[in-house]
Amino acid sequence: MASRGIKPAPATSAPLEPGALVSAASVPAQLGPEHVEEPVAYDGILLASFGGPESQDDVIPFLRNVTRGRGIPDERLEEVAVHYRSHGGVSPINEQNRELKRALEEELERRGIDLPVFWGNRNWEPYMNDAVREAGEAGCRTLIAIATSAYSSFSSCRQYREDFADALEDTGLQGVMTIDKVRQFFDHPGFVRPFIDGVRDALLELRAEDPTLDLENEVEVLFTTHSVPTADAVRSGPDDRDYGDDGAYFAQHLAVSSVVVELALAELGAGPESASAPASVNWQLVFQSRSGPPSQPWLEPDINDVIEGLPALGRKAVVVVPVGFVSDHMEVLWDLDNEAKESTAEAGLAFRRTATPGVHRDYVAGLVDLVLERRDGVPATQRPALTSLGPWFDVCRPGCCANARLGFKPAVAGLEP
Ligand SMILES: CC1=C(CCC(=O)O)c2cc3nc(cc4[nH]c(cc5[nH]c(cc1n2)c(C)c5CCC(=O)O)c(CCC(=O)O)c4C)C(CCC(=O)O)=C3C
Ligand SMILES: [Fe+2]
Numbered sequence: 001m002a003s004r005g006i007k008p009a010p011a012t013s014a015p016l017e018p019g020a021l022v023s024a025a026s027v028p029a030q031l032g033p034e035h036v037e038e039p040v041a042y043d044g045i046l047l048a049s050f051g052g053p054e055s056q057d058d059v060i061p062f063l064r065n066v067t068r069g070r071g072i073p074d075e076r077l078e079e080v081a082v083h084y085r086s087h088g089g090v091s092p093i094n095e096q097n098r099e100l101k102r103a104l105e106e107e108l109e110r111r112g113i114d115l116p117v118f119w120g121n122r123n124w125e126p127y128m129n130d131a132v133r134e135a136g137e138a139g140c141r142t143l144i145a146i147a148t149s150a151y152s153s154f155s156s157c158r159q160y161r162e163d164f165a166d167a168l169e170d171t172g173l174q175g176v177m178t179i180d181k182v183r184q185f186f187d188h189p190g191f192v193r194p195f196i197d198g199v200r201d202a203l204l205e206l207r208a209e210d211p212t213l214d215l216e217n218e219v220e221v222l223f224t225t226h227s228v229p230t231a232d233a234v235r236s237g238p239d240d241r242d243y244g245d246d247g248a249y250f251a252q253h254l255a256v257s258s259v260v261v262e263l264a265l266a267e268l269g270a271g272p273e274s275a276s277a278p279a280s281v282n283w284q285l286v287f288q289s290r291s292g293p294p295s296q297p298w299l300e301p302d303i304n305d306v307i308e309g310l311p312a313l314g315r316k317a318v319v320v321v322p323v324g325f326v327s328d329h330m331e332v333l334w335d336l337d338n339e340a341k342e343s344t345a346e347a348g349l350a351f352r353r354t355a356t357p358g359v360h361r362d363y364v365a366g367l368v369d370l371v372l373e374r375r376d377g378v379p380a381t382q383r384p385a386l387t388s389l390g391p392w393f394d395v396c397r398p399g400c401c402a403n404a405r406l407g408f409k410p411a412v413a414g415l416e417p
Contacts, residue, residue, distance in 0.1 A: 037180070037394040039377035044116050044140035046131060046179060047101055048160050049148040051121025052084075052091025052330065058124070059084045062091075065123040069406075076291045083334040093329040094124070096358065097148065100327070103359040104146075107368050115371070116140070122163050132167040136177055143179045144371050145413070148326050150186040152392070153228050153236045153249040157184060158401030161411035168412070181413040182370040183394050186252045187387040190366015191357055192260060195323055198354025199264035202319040203281070204273065206350060210316075213350075215278040218316040222306060223257035224340075225324025226331065227287035227298040231404035239399030248389075250299065254285050255387035257323055263386075282315070288335045303335075307343040317350035325356050326363075332356060 053062040062084075063077050084091060101119050108115055116138060120131025135143055145164060149156035164179040185191050203215055213219070228236075228249060237248030244251050261283050268277040286303040307318060320340055322332050336353050344351040357363035373383055374394060383391040393400075396414030408416070 035380040035391060035393050036377060037374065040142060040180065040375060042115065042142050042144045042371070042375050044118060044135050044138070044143045045104070045371060046135065046143045046145040047097065047104065047117055047119040048128065048145050048163065049097050049119070049121050050093060051124030052093040053124065054090050054094060056085065056089030059089050062124050071293065072291050073293055083330055087330070091330050092333065093327065096327040096329065099359050100364070103364045104367060107364050111368065120167070122159065128163050128167040129170045132173060132177070133171045136171060136173050141177050143177065144374055145179055145181040146367055146370065147181065150184060150191055150326060151249055151252050151324065152184050152401055154232050154401050154403040155228060157396065158403070158411060161396065161413050162409045164412045165410045179412050180374065182374055183392040185366065185370055186256050187259070187385045187390040188366050188370065189384050189386055190362040190369065192256060192386050193362040194355050194357045194360045195260045195321055196263045196267065199260055199319060199321060200267050202352040202354055203264070203268060203278070206317050206352060209350070213316060216280055217314060219281060219319060220310050220315045221261065221281055221283035221319045221321060222303060223253065223260070223283065223285045223321045223323040224288050224303050224336065225253050225285070227290040227300070229292060229404065230297045230299055233299050235399065235402040235404055237400060238397030240397065246299070252389055253324060255389050257283065257285050259386045260321065260323065288340070289331045303340050304343040307340060307347055307349070310349060311347050315349060318344050318352070320351070320353045322353070322356050327356050327358050
C-alpha cells in the first residue's frame with residue numbers, strides 16, 4: 001500500500017496498514033456481504049446525541065445523568081462542572097445539534113427526500129424518549145438513527161443502541177417501531193474532508209506566518225480523540241475480528257489520521273505552493289478528556305504530556321486535529337482551545353487547532369448519503385470509505401462495542417452475542 005510522505009511517530013505502532021484508499025476495484029478481503037443489510041423503507045430519521053446543560057442550574061443534574069452508575073470520582077465531576085460554569089453553564093452541543101438538524105432538513109429538502117428528522121439526547125432535553133414518542137405520534141414506524149459519533153466504542157456506538165432499546169420500552173413502542181442505525185462513519189469522505197482541509201490550511205498558515213519554519217521537521221500534527229478505558233478500547237470491535245492490541249477504536253483513529261496526512265500532503269503538493277510543499281510531516285495519535293479513577297488504565301498518551309516533550313524534539317509548532325469529534329463541543333473548547341493551547345504556550349510553540357465537521361456541507365451531505373445507502377441497500381463495494389477498515393458494518397456484530405465493566409444491556413441495531 002502506498003504511504004508516500006507518511007512519517008508516523010514511533011509512539012503509534014500500527015497494528016494494521018492504515019490509509020489505504022478503498023475503491024470498488026480494491027475492496028479488502030474482510031468486506032463480506034454481512035456488512036450490508038437489505039433495503040428498508042424508512043419513514044423518519046432519529047438524530048441521536050449526548051446532550052448538554054443549558055443553564056448553571058442544569059450543570060450538576062446533567063453531570064449526574066452522564067455519570068449514573070459509572071464510578072466517576074466526585075473530584076472529577078467538580079472539575080468538569082467548572083468547564084461548563086465558565087461557559088455560563090451552557091454546553092455548546094445543543095445549539096450545534098439544532099444547527100445540524102436544520103442543515104440535514106435543508107439537505108433532504110434540496111434532494112427532494114421526504115423524511116422528518118427527530119432529535120433526542122442521552123443526557124439532557126430533548127431526551128431520547130421524547131424524540132421517539134414524537135416520531136411515533138407522527139406515525140413513523142421505521143426510523144434510521146444517526147448518532148453524533150463516528151467511531152466504534154461503547155460510548156460512541158453501543159450506548160446509543162441501548163438508549164434506543166430503552167426508549168422503545170419506555171414509550172411502549174417496542175414491537176411497534178423499529179430503529180436501525182447508520183454505520184460508524186469514521187472513514188466516510190464527508191466526515192474526513194474537514195480534517196484534510198484543516199491540516200492542509202494549518203500548514204500553509206504556519207508557513208505564511210513564519211517563512212523559515214521547516215514543515216517537515218519543526219511541526220507536529222497531533223490527532224486527538226476522547227480517551228476511553230483500555231478495557232473498553234480492546235473490546236470496541238466485533239468478537240471475531242482482530243483489530244490489533246488496542247482494538248478497533250484505536251485502529252480506526254490511526255487509520256483516519258494516516259489518510260488525513262496523506263491527502264493533506266497530496267493536496268499541498270498539487271497546490272499553487274507545490275514547490276515548497278513538504279514531502280512528509282511528523283504526526284501521532286493522542287488522547288484527551290480522561291476521567292475515571294487513576295487506578296483504571298485509559299488510552300494514552302495524553303495530549304498535554306506529548307506537547308510538553310515536543311521542544312526537545314526540535315518542534316516549533318503544533319497542529320491539533322480533533323479527529324475524534326464531530327463538533328466544537330465542550331471537550332474541544334475546554335480541553336483543546338484552553339488546556340492544550342496553554343500547554344503549547346508553556347512549551348513555547350505556535351498553535352493551530354483545526355475545525356471539526358460541525359455543519360460542513362460535505363459532512364451534512366455525507367450523513368444524508370449514509371441514510372440513503374441503507375434505504376437502498378447499496379452494496380459494500382459501492383460505499384465510500386477512505387480506509388481499509390471500512391465501510392463499517394450496517395449492523396453491529398456480536399460483542400461489538402462492549403463495556404468491559406457494565407456488560408450488555410438490551411440494544412437494537414445489532415446481532416446479540
Ligand atoms: C468516546 C466518547 C465520546 C465520543 C466522542 C464524540 O463523539 O464526541 C464522548 C463524547 C462526549 N462526552 C461528553 C461529556 C462527558 N463525558 C463524560 C465521561 C466520559 N466520556 C467517555 C467517552 C466519550 N465521550 C467516557 C468513557 C467517559 C467516562 C464515563 C462513561 O463511561 O460515560 C463526562 C463525565 C465527566 C467526565 O468524566 O469527564 C462528561 C461531562 C460530551 C458532551 C460535551 C458537551 O457538553 O459539549 C460528549 C459529546
Ligand atoms: Fe465523554
